[in-house]
Each structure stands twice: as C-alpha cells, then as structure tokens.
Amino acid sequence: MMEKAMIRVRMSMHDAHYGGNLVDGAKMLQLFGDVATELLIRHDGDEGLFAGYEEVEFLAPVYAGDYIEAVGEIIKVGNSSRKMKFEARKVIVPRTDISESACDVLEEPIVVCRAVGTCVVPKDKQRK
Numbered sequence: 001m002m003e004k005a006m007i008r009v010r011m012s013m014h015d016a017h018y019g020g021n022l023v024d025g026a027k028m029l030q031l032f033g034d035v036a037t038e039l040l041i042r043h044d045g046d047e048g049l050f051a052g053y054e055e056v057e058f059l060a061p062v063y064a065g066d067y068i069e070a071v072g073e074i075i076k077v078g079n080s081s082r083k084m085k086f087e088a089r090k091v092i093v094p095r096t097d098i099s100e101s102a103c104d105v106l107e108e109p110i111v112v113c114r115a116v117g118t119c120v121v122p123k124d125k126q127r128k
C-alpha cells in the first residue's frame with residue numbers, strides 16, 4: 001500500500017508577504033517538503049532529498065489566518081526515487097467582516113495548490 005501523510009498549519013502574519021496579507025506561494029512548497037519528509041521516513045526510514053517538482057499549480061489565494069491542510073502520497077517507487085503528489089486545502093478562514101476574531105470552518109475545503117514532485121533516498125540510506 002502506498003503511504004500517505006498530512007499536516008495542518010495556520011498561516012500567521014509572519015507568512016503574509018504581499019498586499020492584503022497574501023501568503024507567498026513558496027509557503028505551500030515548504031509544507032509539501034514537510035509532508036514529503038514524513039512520507040520518506042515512513043517508507044524508507046530516512047528524510048531523503050527533494051530532487052524536483054514536475055508540476056506546481058496555485059489555484060486559490062492563501063491569507064494570514066487561514067488553516068491549511070497539506071496532504072501527500074507516494075505514487076511511484078523507483079530505485080532511489082519516490083514520485084509524490086500533493087494537495088493543499090484551506091479548511092478554516094478568518095471572518096474579519098464579522099469581527100476581528102471571527103472564523104469559519106469551511107463546509108467544503110478550498111484546494112489552493114497541487115503539485116507533483118520526486119524525492120530521492122540514496123540506496124545506502126534506505127533502511128527498509
């Protein structure tokens with residue numbers, strides 16, 4: 001069975017980089033890196049290294065205060081390569097139109113980013 005992993009993180013004001021508290025798209029790739037690391041530890045007992053992304057799509061804006069759930073799974077296992085697909089979804093949003101502390105849990109998560117990439121665990125580091 002292919003491994004899966006998930007992390008959920010709140011975007012902070014430190015993550016906001018552009019006008020209107022918009023978060024840098026690279027932040028989603030940072031989350032995918034952490035998901036990839038967990039997938040590699042589960043699969044190989046090693047953190048591995050990210051070799052490259054084949055596809056990255058930013059599908060909706062992310063703002064400070066949003067809760068982002070990043071999920072990933074290994075979709076192909078090579079000699080030392082592990083191909084993965086990732087998705088980041090917004091699950092909670094601030095409702096500053098109501099009050100500065102109001103937030104909503106979304107009934108339907110909003111997919112904000114999708115990616116496909118490949119990591120490498122050198123043969124001599126594979127522990128499983």
Ligand SMILES: C/C=C/C(=O)SCCNC(=O)CCNC(=O)[C@H](O)C(C)(C)COP(=O)(O)OP(=O)(O)OC[C@H]1O[C@@H](n2cnc3c(N)ncnc32)[C@H](O)[C@@H]1OP(=O)(O)O
Nearest residue numbers: 033036037047048049050051052078079080081118119120
């Ligand atoms: C979990 C996240 C961690 C991070 O974010 S780490 C920080 C960012 N990443 C790095 O700093 C990594 C820097 N790059 C490297 O150190 C090396 O560069 C690699 C270790 C990634 C690869 O080096 P080598 O093992 O010598 O490469 P090869 O022998 O040519 O290929 C090994 C396997 O990896 C596949 N591969 C290599 N590059 C790519 C690529 N760009 N996209 C897709 N696949 C790639 C190959 O096909 C092969 O696969 P097959 O072993 O299964 O036959």
